[in-house]
Amino acid sequence: MTSFFRYILFLLIFLLSGCSGISKYDDHEPAAIVKGQEITIGDLRFLYPDETALDYLDGTIKLELVKQKVQEMGLDITENLETDPDWFAELPPKNTENEGGKQIRNFAESQAKKLHMDPEEYQKEYARRINDLNANLITFLEEKLDGYQFGDEKMNEEANQLLEELAKENKEEIKVLIKPTVR
Template sequence: MSKVVQFSVLILLIFMVGCSIVSKYDDNEAAAIVKGQEITIGDLRFLYPDDTALDYLDWAIRVELVKQKVKEMDLDISDKLSDERDGGWFGELPPTNTKDKGGKQIRKFAESQAQKLDMKPEEFQREYAKRIDEQNAYLVTYIEKKLGVAEFDEEKGMEIFNKEADHLLEELVEDNEDEIEVLID
């Protein structure tokens, strides 16, 4: 399994940013129903800051569709999951005194999320890493099954592969739009 492909999927996730507020909704309230499976406000609030959580609803819908499709196709994701049950290196919270800019951002996010969720930052980071790892495993499994394992050369670079993967996910949404119900605005 290519770490480059996993990284690409994570980059796709990171670039979907905007502004909105979820505080007016209850965590147990369904934000969307995807082929019978609810995506709750709490699901979004766990993974994203409150001021941007609703902006990730379209992404969460895509991930849910991929997850369902992978299960329907009876594909195994286990080889795409981190070897460690706690999310591997990403499940470890950087130390408070880290000098690394990325480490500081990870720690700040974990502390903020943990506070709003009434968790310890270390506990949040482990759970966050597990959820992201699982999402990536489903996405990479599906994308590799449909597009093949990415080989990056002059003919098919990372940018082209990412466009193809994004198009594949858009098609999945279009093919299932009758079974997607967005319940919030």
């Protein structure tokens, strides 16, 4: 599977509505607890802009459930880790003309500034985290959905349904502590 499709799949999981900011919260404050594992405001702030970070909490909860399920099942994610993680870990040059490259650079610079990091350092850590999340998700979907093909609309629907069922099965062990507010 290409890296592009892995990245797109990861982003599609987070299509949620509503908007809210989290800058008023402390980074160490838990936004949710998933089967005993905290998802902190800092975790969300690292991955998403403050204005929309809580919009991604539901998807982040599902990814945490997937990660825990993969561990429970004893599955090895190494086969699905990006073999060349540097392709996404390196920032495009400041003078790039590529629109996608400009968006990646602007996001990394914005995130790095709020987190008091160097943009290159931020992008490397961001790429590492995304790679880990993707590997867990892909491993889980390949195990649960025989013949899973990324980009296949029917299979993507089945994947979304599977993630919804996983959240439903574990709803008693999920505590959302900070909810997004709809503007």
